[in-house]
Amino acid sequence: MFTFEDVESAEIDRRAAVYGPLADAVRELVDATIRSTAAEPEIRAAEAAIRAVTARLRRDQLPGSFGISYNSSGDSMPWGNAAIGLRNAIAPPLEIEPDPGGGYRCDVVLGAAYEGPPGHVHGGVCALVLDHIAGVAASDGVRATSTGTLTLRYRRGTPLGPLCARARAERTEGLKTFVTATLGDADGVTVEAEGIFVVPSWAR
Amino acid sequence: MFTFEDVESAEIDRRAAVYGPLADAVRELVDATIRSTAAEPEIRAAEAAIRAVTARLRRDQLPGSFGISYNSSGDSMPWGNAAIGLRNAIAPPLEIEPDPGGGYRCDVVLGAAYEGPPGHVHGGVCALVLDHIAGVAASDGVRATSTGTLTLRYRRGTPLGPLCARARAERTEGLKTFVTATLGDADGVTVEAEGIFVVPSWAR
Numbered sequence: 001m002f003t004f005e006d007v008e009s010a011e012i013d014r015r016a017a018v019y020g021p022l023a024d025a026v027r028e029l030v031d032a033t034i035r036s037t038a039a040e041p042e043i044r045a046a047e048a049a050i051r052a053v054t055a056r057l058r059r060d061q062l063p064g065s066f067g068i069s070y071n072s073s074g075d076s077m078p079w080g081n082a083a084i085g086l087r088n089a090i091a092p093p094l095e096i097e098p099d100p101g102g103g104y105r106c107d108v109v110l111g112a113a114y115e116g117p118p119g120h121v122h123g124g125v126c127a128l129v130l131d132h133i134a135g136v137a138a139s140d141g142v143r144a145t146s147t148g149t150l151t152l153r154y155r156r157g158t159p160l161g162p163l164c165a166r167a168r169a170e171r172t173e174g175l176k177t178f179v180t181a182t183l184g185d186a187d188g189v190t191v192e193a194e195g196i197f198v199v200p201s202w203a204r
Numbered sequence: 205m206f207t208f209e210d211v212e213s214a215e216i217d218r219r220a221a222v223y224g225p226l227a228d229a230v231r232e233l234v235d236a237t238i239r240s241t242a243a244e245p246e247i248r249a250a251e252a253a254i255r256a257v258t259a260r261l262r263r264d265q266l267p268g269s270f271g272i273s274y275n276s277s278g279d280s281m282p283w284g285n286a287a288i289g290l291r292n293a294i295a296p297p298l299e300i301e302p303d304p305g306g307g308y309r310c311d312v313v314l315g316a317a318y319e320g321p322p323g324h325v326h327g328g329v330c331a332l333v334l335d336h337i338a339g340v341a342a343s344d345g346v347r348a349t350s351t352g353t354l355t356l357r358y359r360r361g362t363p364l365g366p367l368c369a370r371a372r373a374e375r376t377e378g379l380k381t382f383v384t385a386t387l388g389d390a391d392g393v394t395v396e397a398e399g400i401f402v403v404p405s406w407a408r
Contacts, residue, residue, distance in 0.1 A: 018244050019237075025254040026230075026237050029261075030293045033223075033230050034270050034284045036261035040222050046257045050229040053250045057233075057240035065316035065323060065364055066238050080238045080319045082326040089234045090294050090317045112269035113294045115284045119269060122286040123339070123351040124332030131328035147327040151355045160269055 003069040012075055019079065019087045026089035027113075034112050083132035094129065094165075096136050103168025104137050110160055121158040123191075129165050130181045130193040137167035138177040138197030145177060145197035158183060158190040167193075175199040207273040216279050223283065223291045230293035231317075238316050287336035298333065298369075300340050307372025308341050314364055325362040327395075333369050334385045334397040341371035342381040342401030349381060349401035362387060362394040371397075379403045 029050070036043070066080025066087065079087040084094045092108050099105040108129065116122025131150055138145040167181035181193040233254070240247070270284025270291065283291040288298045296312050303309040312333070320326025335354055342349040371385035385397040 018247050022247050022251045022254075023237055025251045025258065026233055029230055029254055029258045030234070032258045032261040032265065033227055033293055034289070034291045035265040035268075037264040037266060038261055039264075042260060043222050043226050046261055047226045047229045049253065049257050050226075050233055053253050054229065054233045054236045056246060057236040057242055057250055060241040060243075061236065061239040062241060064239075065319045067319075067322035080316055082318050082320060082329050085238070085319075087238045088317060088319075089237055112284055113292055114286050115269045115271075115289075115292075116286060117350065118271035122332065122336070123354070124328075124335035125286050127331035127335055127354065127356075128326065128328030131331055132326075135327070146321065146361070147356070147358045149355065149357050150327070150331065151353065152331075152351075153353050154351045157350070 003067055005069045005071055007071050009071065009073050009075050012071065012077060015077075016086055023085075023087045023089050023093075030089055030113050031111055083128055094132060096133055099166060099168075103166060104133055105167075106133055106165045107162070108165065109162050112160070115160060117157060119157075119160060121160055121163070123152075123154060126154070126158055126183050126191045127152055127193075129163075130167070130183055130191060131195070133165045133167040134179040134181040134193060134195040135197060137169050137181070138179050138195070140169060143177075144200055144203035146200045148176065148196040148198040150193060150195040153192040154190070155192065156190050159185055161185065163190075175204070207271055209273045209275055211275050213275065213277050213279050216275065216281060219281075220290055227289075227291045227293050227297075234293055234317050235315055287332055298336060300337055303370060303372075307370060308337055309371075310337055310369045311366070312369065313366050316364065319364060321361060323361075323364060325364055325367070327356075327358060330358070330362055330387050330395045331356055331397075333367075334371070334387055334395060335399070337369045337371040338383040338385040338397060338399040339401060341373045341383050341385070342399070344373060347381075348404055348407035350404045352380065352400040352402040354397060354399045357396045358394070359396065360394055363389055365389065367394075379408070 068078045070076040079085050085091045096106045114125045165183045170178045177197045179195045182189045183191040272282045274280040289295045300310040318329045369387045374382045381401045383399045386393045387395040
Protein backbone atom coordinates (compact mmCIF):
# COMPACT_ATOMS: atom_id res chain seq x y z
CA MET A 1 0.00 0.00 0.00
CA PHE A 2 0.92 3.65 -0.31
CA THR A 3 1.40 4.98 3.23
CA PHE A 4 1.63 8.59 4.28
CA GLU A 5 4.13 9.09 7.06
CA ASP A 6 4.74 12.46 8.65
CA VAL A 7 8.54 12.38 8.76
CA GLU A 8 11.08 15.04 7.89
CA SER A 9 13.17 14.47 4.80
CA ALA A 10 16.23 14.51 7.08
CA GLU A 11 14.77 11.52 8.93
CA ILE A 12 14.37 9.70 5.63
CA ASP A 13 18.05 10.35 4.93
CA ARG A 14 18.97 9.06 8.38
CA ARG A 15 17.03 5.85 7.81
CA ALA A 16 18.61 5.40 4.38
CA ALA A 17 22.02 5.58 6.07
CA VAL A 18 21.02 2.77 8.47
CA TYR A 19 19.16 0.41 6.16
CA GLY A 20 21.16 0.99 2.97
CA PRO A 21 24.39 -0.50 4.37
CA LEU A 22 22.44 -3.47 5.81
CA ALA A 23 20.99 -4.30 2.40
CA ASP A 24 24.42 -3.80 0.80
CA ALA A 25 25.85 -6.34 3.23
CA VAL A 26 23.06 -8.78 2.32
CA ARG A 27 23.80 -8.26 -1.41
CA GLU A 28 27.41 -9.29 -0.75
CA LEU A 29 26.16 -12.31 1.18
CA VAL A 30 23.89 -13.35 -1.70
CA ASP A 31 26.93 -13.27 -4.00
CA ALA A 32 29.10 -15.21 -1.53
CA THR A 33 26.34 -17.82 -1.05
CA ILE A 34 26.52 -18.57 -4.76
CA ARG A 35 30.30 -18.53 -5.11
CA SER A 36 31.65 -19.96 -1.85
CA THR A 37 33.64 -23.19 -2.00
CA ALA A 38 34.00 -23.41 1.78
CA ALA A 39 33.77 -26.83 3.42
CA GLU A 40 30.50 -28.19 4.75
CA PRO A 41 31.03 -27.27 8.44
CA GLU A 42 31.72 -23.68 7.42
CA ILE A 43 28.56 -23.59 5.29
CA ARG A 44 26.50 -25.04 8.14
CA ALA A 45 27.94 -22.48 10.57
CA ALA A 46 27.13 -19.67 8.13
CA GLU A 47 23.55 -20.89 7.83
CA ALA A 48 23.13 -20.95 11.62
CA ALA A 49 24.61 -17.47 12.02
CA ILE A 50 22.32 -16.09 9.30
CA ARG A 51 19.24 -17.67 10.87
CA ALA A 52 20.14 -16.05 14.18
CA VAL A 53 20.47 -12.60 12.59
CA THR A 54 17.15 -13.06 10.78
CA ALA A 55 15.38 -14.03 14.01
CA ARG A 56 16.62 -10.84 15.68
CA LEU A 57 15.58 -8.66 12.75
CA ARG A 58 12.15 -10.29 12.74
CA ARG A 59 11.43 -9.53 16.41
CA ASP A 60 9.91 -6.27 15.19
CA GLN A 61 8.77 -6.21 11.61
CA LEU A 62 6.10 -5.01 9.21
CA PRO A 63 3.17 -7.43 8.89
CA GLY A 64 3.55 -7.63 5.12
CA SER A 65 5.49 -6.15 2.24
CA PHE A 66 7.15 -2.74 2.45
CA GLY A 67 4.86 -0.84 0.09
CA ILE A 68 5.77 2.76 -0.62
CA SER A 69 5.65 5.42 2.06
CA TYR A 70 5.98 9.12 1.41
CA ASN A 71 6.00 12.32 3.42
CA SER A 72 4.44 15.76 3.03
CA SER A 73 7.42 16.97 0.97
CA GLY A 74 6.59 14.27 -1.56
CA ASP A 75 9.76 12.34 -0.76
CA SER A 76 9.00 8.67 -1.16
CA MET A 77 10.59 5.50 0.13
CA PRO A 78 10.11 2.78 -2.50
CA TRP A 79 12.61 0.80 -0.45
CA GLY A 80 11.15 -2.66 -0.90
CA ASN A 81 11.05 -2.43 -4.70
CA ALA A 82 12.61 -5.40 -6.52
CA ALA A 83 14.43 -3.13 -9.00
CA ILE A 84 15.29 0.05 -7.09
CA GLY A 85 14.65 -0.78 -3.42
CA LEU A 86 17.33 0.54 -1.06
CA ARG A 87 16.36 -2.17 1.46
CA ASN A 88 15.83 -4.96 -1.06
CA ALA A 89 18.93 -7.10 -1.61
CA ILE A 90 17.37 -8.51 -4.78
CA ALA A 91 17.52 -5.04 -6.33
CA PRO A 92 20.99 -4.08 -7.66
CA PRO A 93 19.52 -1.39 -6.84
CA LEU A 94 19.06 0.53 -10.08
CA GLU A 95 19.89 4.22 -9.84
CA ILE A 96 18.02 5.90 -12.66
CA GLU A 97 18.72 9.48 -13.63
CA PRO A 98 17.67 11.88 -16.35
CA ASP A 99 19.84 11.53 -19.43
CA PRO A 100 21.28 14.86 -20.62
CA GLY A 101 20.43 13.67 -24.15
CA GLY A 102 16.76 13.16 -23.20
CA GLY A 103 14.94 10.37 -21.41
CA TYR A 104 16.55 8.41 -18.59
CA ARG A 105 19.66 6.34 -18.11
CA CYS A 106 21.05 3.93 -15.58
CA ASP A 107 24.53 2.52 -15.19
CA VAL A 108 24.58 -0.74 -13.30
CA VAL A 109 26.97 -3.60 -12.65
CA LEU A 110 25.25 -7.00 -12.63
CA GLY A 111 27.21 -9.83 -11.01
CA ALA A 112 26.87 -13.55 -10.31
CA ALA A 113 23.42 -13.21 -8.71
CA TYR A 114 21.88 -12.12 -12.02
CA GLU A 115 23.17 -14.99 -14.14
CA GLY A 116 21.13 -16.97 -16.64
CA PRO A 117 23.22 -18.51 -19.42
CA PRO A 118 26.75 -19.01 -18.06
CA GLY A 119 28.56 -15.67 -17.83
CA HIS A 120 25.50 -13.78 -19.02
CA VAL A 121 22.62 -11.87 -17.48
CA HIS A 122 19.36 -13.84 -17.26
CA GLY A 123 16.99 -12.68 -20.01
CA GLY A 124 14.33 -12.14 -17.37
CA VAL A 125 16.64 -9.87 -15.38
CA CYS A 126 17.25 -7.85 -18.56
CA ALA A 127 13.45 -7.57 -18.75
CA LEU A 128 13.28 -6.40 -15.12
CA VAL A 129 15.80 -3.62 -15.75
CA LEU A 130 14.10 -2.56 -18.98
CA ASP A 131 10.58 -2.68 -17.54
CA HIS A 132 11.60 -0.48 -14.65
CA ILE A 133 13.51 2.18 -16.56
CA ALA A 134 10.83 2.27 -19.27
CA GLY A 135 8.23 2.84 -16.55
CA VAL A 136 10.28 5.74 -15.18
CA ALA A 137 10.48 7.28 -18.65
CA ALA A 138 6.73 6.84 -19.10
CA SER A 139 5.99 8.49 -15.76
CA ASP A 140 8.61 11.20 -16.24
CA GLY A 141 8.02 12.22 -12.62
CA VAL A 142 4.58 13.61 -13.44
CA ARG A 143 2.11 10.80 -14.03
CA ALA A 144 1.34 7.40 -12.50
CA THR A 145 1.69 4.59 -15.02
CA SER A 146 1.83 0.83 -15.04
CA THR A 147 3.05 -1.55 -17.70
CA GLY A 148 0.44 -2.40 -20.35
CA THR A 149 2.59 -4.30 -22.82
CA LEU A 150 6.31 -4.81 -23.08
CA THR A 151 8.10 -6.30 -26.07
CA LEU A 152 11.71 -7.37 -25.74
CA ARG A 153 14.08 -8.19 -28.58
CA TYR A 154 17.22 -10.04 -27.53
CA ARG A 155 19.93 -9.21 -30.06
CA ARG A 156 22.72 -11.08 -28.32
CA GLY A 157 23.67 -12.30 -24.87
CA THR A 158 24.18 -9.61 -22.23
CA PRO A 159 27.48 -10.27 -20.43
CA LEU A 160 27.62 -10.01 -16.65
CA GLY A 161 29.48 -6.84 -15.66
CA PRO A 162 29.00 -3.12 -16.28
CA LEU A 163 25.91 -2.28 -18.32
CA CYS A 164 23.91 0.76 -19.31
CA ALA A 165 20.13 1.00 -19.74
CA ARG A 166 18.38 3.90 -21.47
CA ALA A 167 14.70 4.73 -22.01
CA ARG A 168 12.67 7.53 -23.48
CA ALA A 169 9.00 8.29 -23.94
CA GLU A 170 8.27 8.57 -27.67
CA ARG A 171 4.71 9.90 -27.45
CA THR A 172 1.58 9.96 -25.33
CA GLU A 173 -1.92 9.24 -26.67
CA GLY A 174 -4.64 9.68 -24.10
CA LEU A 175 -3.93 7.27 -21.25
CA LYS A 176 -1.10 5.51 -23.10
CA THR A 177 2.57 6.44 -23.25
CA PHE A 178 4.83 4.70 -25.79
CA VAL A 179 8.38 4.11 -24.62
CA THR A 180 11.52 2.64 -26.17
CA ALA A 181 14.42 1.34 -24.13
CA THR A 182 17.74 -0.43 -24.57
CA LEU A 183 20.17 -2.38 -22.46
CA GLY A 184 23.76 -2.74 -23.53
CA ASP A 185 27.42 -3.12 -22.72
CA ALA A 186 30.52 -1.32 -23.98
CA ASP A 187 30.08 -3.01 -27.38
CA GLY A 188 26.56 -1.72 -27.92
CA VAL A 189 22.94 -2.72 -27.47
CA THR A 190 22.13 -6.27 -26.34
CA VAL A 191 18.36 -6.01 -25.73
CA GLU A 192 15.78 -3.61 -27.17
CA ALA A 193 12.37 -2.96 -25.64
CA GLU A 194 9.17 -1.22 -26.60
CA GLY A 195 6.49 -0.64 -24.03
CA ILE A 196 3.05 0.83 -23.73
CA PHE A 197 2.43 2.23 -20.28
CA VAL A 198 -1.03 3.16 -19.10
CA VAL A 199 -2.45 5.40 -16.40
CA PRO A 200 -3.86 2.95 -13.84
CA SER A 201 -7.58 3.17 -13.11
CA TRP A 202 -7.01 4.48 -9.56
CA ALA A 203 -5.11 7.49 -10.94
CA ARG A 204 -7.57 8.50 -13.66
CA MET B 205 30.71 -21.24 -18.55
CA PHE B 206 29.50 -24.82 -18.88
CA THR B 207 31.82 -26.98 -16.79
CA PHE B 208 32.09 -30.74 -16.86
CA GLU B 209 32.70 -32.17 -13.41
CA ASP B 210 33.17 -35.88 -12.82
CA VAL B 211 30.97 -36.27 -9.75
CA GLU B 212 28.41 -38.93 -8.88
CA SER B 213 24.78 -37.88 -8.86
CA ALA B 214 24.73 -38.80 -5.13
CA GLU B 215 27.43 -36.19 -4.54
CA ILE B 216 25.29 -33.60 -6.32
CA ASP B 217 22.42 -34.50 -3.96
CA ARG B 218 24.74 -34.16 -0.97
CA ARG B 219 25.85 -30.71 -2.07
CA ALA B 220 22.25 -29.66 -2.67
CA ALA B 221 21.48 -30.63 0.93
CA VAL B 222 24.30 -28.36 2.17
CA TYR B 223 23.90 -25.32 -0.05
CA GLY B 224 20.12 -25.37 -0.44
CA PRO B 225 19.43 -24.63 3.25
CA LEU B 226 22.10 -21.89 3.24
CA ALA B 227 20.39 -20.11 0.34
CA ASP B 228 16.99 -20.61 2.00
CA ALA B 229 18.34 -18.90 5.11
CA VAL B 230 19.59 -16.00 2.96
CA ARG B 231 16.15 -15.72 1.30
CA GLU B 232 14.62 -15.31 4.75
CA LEU B 233 17.24 -12.70 5.58
CA VAL B 234 16.46 -10.76 2.39
CA ASP B 235 12.81 -10.65 3.45
CA ALA B 236 13.67 -9.61 7.02
CA THR B 237 16.02 -6.88 5.74
CA ILE B 238 13.07 -5.31 3.94
CA ARG B 239 10.52 -5.71 6.72
CA SER B 240 12.42 -5.27 9.97
CA THR B 241 11.48 -2.35 12.19
CA ALA B 242 14.26 -3.07 14.68
CA ALA B 243 16.08 -0.12 16.25
CA GLU B 244 19.28 1.26 14.76
CA PRO B 245 21.75 -0.55 17.08
CA GLU B 246 20.11 -3.86 16.18
CA ILE B 247 20.35 -3.07 12.47
CA ARG B 248 24.02 -2.09 12.82
CA ALA B 249 24.73 -5.31 14.74
CA ALA B 250 22.99 -7.36 12.05
CA GLU B 251 25.06 -5.67 9.35
CA ALA B 252 28.30 -6.46 11.20
CA ALA B 253 27.31 -10.09 11.77
CA ILE B 254 26.41 -10.51 8.10
CA ARG B 255 29.69 -8.99 6.93
CA ALA B 256 31.57 -11.44 9.18
CA VAL B 257 29.71 -14.43 7.70
CA THR B 258 30.35 -13.18 4.16
CA ALA B 259 34.07 -12.79 4.84
CA ARG B 260 34.26 -16.40 6.03
CA LEU B 261 32.34 -17.71 3.01
CA ARG B 262 34.60 -15.72 0.71
CA ARG B 263 37.84 -17.24 2.05
CA ASP B 264 37.41 -19.92 -0.61
CA GLN B 265 35.27 -19.00 -3.56
CA LEU B 266 34.87 -19.30 -7.31
CA PRO B 267 36.68 -16.54 -9.23
CA GLY B 268 33.50 -15.50 -11.04
CA SER B 269 29.87 -16.47 -11.50
CA PHE B 270 28.64 -20.02 -10.89
CA GLY B 271 27.93 -21.01 -14.48
CA ILE B 272 26.43 -24.44 -15.02
CA SER B 273 28.27 -27.64 -14.23
CA TYR B 274 27.13 -31.09 -15.20
CA ASN B 275 28.32 -34.66 -14.81
CA SER B 276 28.54 -37.71 -17.06
CA SER B 277 24.96 -38.75 -16.16
CA GLY B 278 23.78 -35.43 -17.61
CA ASP B 279 22.73 -34.11 -14.20
CA SER B 280 23.33 -30.39 -14.16
CA MET B 281 23.75 -27.82 -11.44
CA PRO B 282 22.32 -24.51 -12.69
CA TRP B 283 22.62 -23.39 -9.08
CA GLY B 284 23.57 -19.77 -9.67
CA ASN B 285 20.61 -19.09 -11.98
CA ALA B 286 18.59 -15.97 -11.08
CA ALA B 287 15.26 -17.79 -11.59
CA ILE B 288 15.87 -21.40 -10.58
CA GLY B 289 19.24 -21.40 -8.79
CA LEU B 290 19.33 -23.53 -5.65
CA ARG B 291 22.22 -21.39 -4.35
CA ASN B 292 20.88 -18.05 -5.56
CA ALA B 293 18.82 -16.24 -2.92
CA ILE B 294 17.44 -13.93 -5.61
CA ALA B 295 15.71 -16.93 -7.19
CA PRO B 296 12.45 -17.98 -5.44
CA PRO B 297 13.67 -20.58 -6.76
CA LEU B 298 11.18 -21.61 -9.44
CA GLU B 299 10.42 -25.33 -9.52
CA ILE B 300 9.14 -26.06 -13.00
CA GLU B 301 7.54 -29.37 -13.84
CA PRO B 302 5.75 -30.94 -16.78
CA ASP B 303 2.03 -30.12 -16.75
CA PRO B 304 -0.16 -33.23 -17.07
CA GLY B 305 -2.28 -31.15 -19.47
CA GLY B 306 0.76 -30.45 -21.70
CA GLY B 307 3.58 -27.97 -21.47
CA TYR B 308 5.06 -26.92 -18.14
CA ARG B 309 3.80 -25.39 -14.92
CA CYS B 310 5.24 -23.83 -11.82
CA ASP B 311 3.60 -22.96 -8.52
CA VAL B 312 5.43 -20.26 -6.64
CA VAL B 313 4.83 -17.94 -3.72
CA LEU B 314 6.30 -14.47 -4.26
CA GLY B 315 6.72 -12.35 -1.13
CA ALA B 316 7.91 -8.90 -0.14
CA ALA B 317 11.22 -9.20 -2.01
CA TYR B 318 9.44 -9.28 -5.37
CA GLU B 319 7.32 -6.17 -4.89
CA GLY B 320 6.81 -3.42 -7.46
CA PRO B 321 3.53 -1.53 -7.03
CA PRO B 322 2.52 -1.78 -3.36
CA GLY B 323 1.22 -5.28 -2.60
CA HIS B 324 1.93 -6.46 -6.13
CA VAL B 325 4.65 -8.31 -7.96
CA HIS B 326 7.02 -6.09 -9.94
CA GLY B 327 6.16 -6.27 -13.64
CA GLY B 328 9.79 -7.11 -14.36
CA VAL B 329 9.70 -10.03 -11.93
CA CYS B 330 6.59 -11.32 -13.75
CA ALA B 331 8.71 -11.09 -16.90
CA LEU B 332 11.53 -13.04 -15.24
CA VAL B 333 9.18 -15.88 -14.28
CA LEU B 334 7.55 -15.96 -17.71
CA ASP B 335 10.82 -15.75 -19.62
CA HIS B 336 12.22 -18.67 -17.69
CA ILE B 337 9.26 -21.03 -17.90
CA ALA B 338 8.74 -20.17 -21.56
CA GLY B 339 12.38 -21.05 -22.19
CA VAL B 340 11.88 -24.41 -20.48
CA ALA B 341 8.84 -25.10 -22.67
CA ALA B 342 10.82 -24.13 -25.77
CA SER B 343 13.70 -26.42 -24.83
CA ASP B 344 11.42 -29.24 -23.67
CA GLY B 345 14.50 -31.00 -22.33
CA VAL B 346 15.77 -31.73 -25.81
CA ARG B 347 17.14 -28.60 -27.44
CA ALA B 348 19.20 -25.61 -26.37
CA THR B 349 17.35 -22.33 -26.89
CA SER B 350 17.70 -18.71 -25.91
CA THR B 351 15.14 -15.93 -25.90
CA GLY B 352 14.73 -14.19 -29.27
CA THR B 353 11.71 -12.02 -28.54
CA LEU B 354 9.31 -11.90 -25.64
CA THR B 355 6.03 -9.97 -25.59
CA LEU B 356 4.24 -9.43 -22.32
CA ARG B 357 0.66 -8.24 -21.88
CA TYR B 358 -0.21 -7.10 -18.38
CA ARG B 359 -3.93 -7.61 -17.89
CA ARG B 360 -4.06 -6.55 -14.26
CA GLY B 361 -1.75 -6.30 -11.25
CA THR B 362 -0.30 -9.57 -9.98
CA PRO B 363 -0.80 -9.75 -6.20
CA LEU B 364 2.06 -10.90 -3.99
CA GLY B 365 1.34 -14.41 -2.69
CA PRO B 366 0.68 -17.80 -4.31
CA LEU B 367 0.87 -17.77 -8.11
CA CYS B 368 0.94 -20.23 -10.96
CA ALA B 369 2.86 -19.94 -14.23
CA ARG B 370 2.24 -22.10 -17.27
CA ALA B 371 3.93 -22.35 -20.67
CA ARG B 372 3.67 -24.47 -23.76
CA ALA B 373 5.46 -24.66 -27.09
CA GLU B 374 2.94 -23.97 -29.86
CA ARG B 375 5.12 -24.88 -32.84
CA THR B 376 8.69 -25.08 -34.10
CA GLU B 377 9.83 -23.68 -37.45
CA GLY B 378 13.46 -24.41 -38.22
CA LEU B 379 15.55 -22.80 -35.49
CA LYS B 380 12.58 -21.01 -33.90
CA THR B 381 10.13 -22.29 -31.31
CA PHE B 382 6.96 -20.27 -30.58
CA VAL B 383 5.80 -20.39 -26.98
CA THR B 384 2.84 -19.00 -25.06
CA ALA B 385 2.84 -18.56 -21.30
CA THR B 386 0.68 -17.13 -18.54
CA LEU B 387 1.10 -16.03 -14.95
CA GLY B 388 -1.88 -15.83 -12.67
CA ASP B 389 -3.41 -16.09 -9.22
CA ALA B 390 -6.50 -17.91 -7.94
CA ASP B 391 -8.69 -15.42 -9.83
CA GLY B 392 -7.13 -16.13 -13.21
CA VAL B 393 -4.48 -14.83 -15.57
CA THR B 394 -2.68 -11.59 -14.73
CA VAL B 395 0.05 -11.54 -17.40
CA GLU B 396 0.20 -13.22 -20.82
CA ALA B 397 3.39 -13.80 -22.78
CA GLU B 398 4.39 -14.88 -26.25
CA GLY B 399 7.97 -15.73 -27.01
CA ILE B 400 10.11 -16.82 -29.89
CA PHE B 401 13.04 -18.91 -28.74
CA VAL B 402 15.96 -19.67 -31.02
CA VAL B 403 18.68 -22.29 -31.09
CA PRO B 404 21.84 -20.37 -30.18
CA SER B 405 24.65 -20.34 -32.73
CA TRP B 406 26.94 -22.50 -30.57
CA ALA B 407 24.33 -25.29 -30.55
CA ARG B 408 23.56 -25.38 -34.27
